[in-house]
Amino acid sequence: MYKLLIRPLFFLFDPEKVHHFTFRMIRVLCKIPLVSSLFRTLYQINDPRLEREVFGLRFKNPVGLAAGFDKNAVLYNELANFGFGCIEIGTVTPRGQEGNPKQRLFRLTSDHGIINRMGFNNEGLEAAIRQLKKNKGKLIIGGNIGKNTDTQPESYTEDYLQCFNALHPYVDYFVLNVSCPNVNSHAKLNDKVYLLELIGAVQKENAKFDVQKPIVLKIAPDLNTNQLDEIIELIAETNLDGVIASNTSVSREGLKTSKEQLENIGNGGLSGLPIRDKSTKVIQYLSENSNKAFPIIGVGGIHSAEDALVKLEAGASLVQIYTGFIYEGPRLIRDINKAILRQG
Secondary structure: OHHHHHHHHHOOOOHHHHHHHHHHHHHHHHHOOOHHHHHHHHHOOOOHHHOEEEOOEEEOOOEEEOOOOOOOOOOHHHHHHHOOOEEEEEEEOOEEEOOOOOOOEEEEOOOOEEEEOOOOOEEEHHHHHHHHOOOOOOOEEEEEEOOOOOOOHHHHHHHHHHHHHHHOOOOOEEEEEOOOOOOOOHHHHOOHHHHHHHHHHHHHHHOOOOOOOOEEEEEOOOOOHHHHHHHHHHHHHHOOOEEEEOOOEOOOOOOOOOHHHHHHHOOOEEEEHHHHHHHHHHHHHHHHHOOOOOOEEEEOOOOOHHHHHHHHHHOOOEEEEOHHHHHHOOHHHHHHHHHHHHHO
């Protein structure tokens, strides 16, 4: 029903407006008696064979929702009804910010992709915490954190630490988002010397808590093999808990969308089916060349159960969806979990 009726209707309208409308719709529907139960019946697969222990955490299944969908942690309790094993909120910055000027979200329907240049639009740290205090404990919550756009380079680390310390009681693991192409000073955030500083500072704060939370790094799909080798070295040097591969891509290679349309859209991060293979290659390279030394969460272009299985076979311990969720609907979560069970 989603792909035949709901998606064609939604795709008639501005993507960002549809996103906000969908949030309101899901929230209203889940307040109707028995609707949440119906969603769980339709989409959840509860089977102990799906459980995964990663980063010392037990996930009820390996299919998560990537950051960017529920930026402000307002819908994770309702989204849990669709069968996710984890939901990553954010990217959260210390202060709320509007992000980049609109229009900033574009569908590439012929490619089953999305280009966004949202610019870390979110309501800020305090708003996220207010929502996370409503957590009903249905699934694991990840906290994706970043810096404010107007933060000066000498204060980048301070922004991350502020988010880390404030969110620590409310999320199960942290993601250091240093690879989003839609923020300024992107180069510094990918510099190995700075990453060593940032990771070290966050780990020092983590050690002050009675219970330490796993910390992972989200990387771009556009890194070359030398840069990926640096990531492997970085993980080894810092003993970081893992990697999310990958974020959105700045490449426009191999798209069916016309050059004219792409020029009209302009810059932004590409997600969805066009980056599927690129993301998988990054996962495979990291897994093989590190001798599976750390867990990898595989993200990028998962639009079918087969896409997810390929990521897992390439070395991912868990997978996350975002653009595939928009194009394929909530049935995708169930299909992936069923396929994993069939594999045994």
